[in-house]
Amino acid sequence: MTPHSDDATASPLESVTRAIARAWRDLLSVYYANTPIWRLFKSVGLLFFGFFCWTASSLVLSYGIEWTILEYTRAYGFVLILWGPLTHAVIVPLVIRLRRTADRPLVRAIARNGSKINLSIFLAIVLILGTAPVSPMLLDFQSPLQSDSGSDVNPDLSCTRADGEISCTLSETEGIDSVVVTSGESQIARVEDPPYDVTFREDDLESVVGQKEFVVELRDEDDETLRRYRRSVSSVPNASLEPSSGA
16 A cells, blocks of 8 residues: 555544654754755754844834743744754764764763753753843843834933842933833832932832843833833842943
């Protein structure tokens, strides 16, 4: 009986199972393709795909759409930018070579499970950074988006934390009438006098996807928002370190 006749007589469940199995075999053949052109193609492709996932997720989050899945697609893309080329330019060729040449039981065992180990480490890093993102992976598109609305107010925001408190300062205050700090649906602090330095406690902040975040809004005399800065507590350096610059 030919493969086509098997497909014709198979049940829907068997057809789906066979299609998944074929797709998995095709995926593995691409994953282990080890010619230089394939390594280059896969590395560049994953680099661009990772950059797309990272920036697209950050852009959507900048609009205030705080879906949990976006936190992890952002982390996935951020890690994939480095991990994708590393996997197909270094790890996969090394695993293939070790499978052919390793003569020690431990090395052979590692080589046999090299891809699983690599994937497990990758996913673990994605889960960690999705739950507790680090500062370099946080992109804030809100300021550029709002600058398109015609606002000329664009100071740098620098925040530091110490002893359970977060302090923020602005590089300039022209055109600003008040500074408001919010977290979730709550207003945490409001300053109406220059230089608009603001200090608030970490305990007053609300958690979003397992991390505490706050938003600093610069407002005009009509209490209209001129610019917004979103920060997570984990991205704010300690006071002993150099202050971060605003977006």
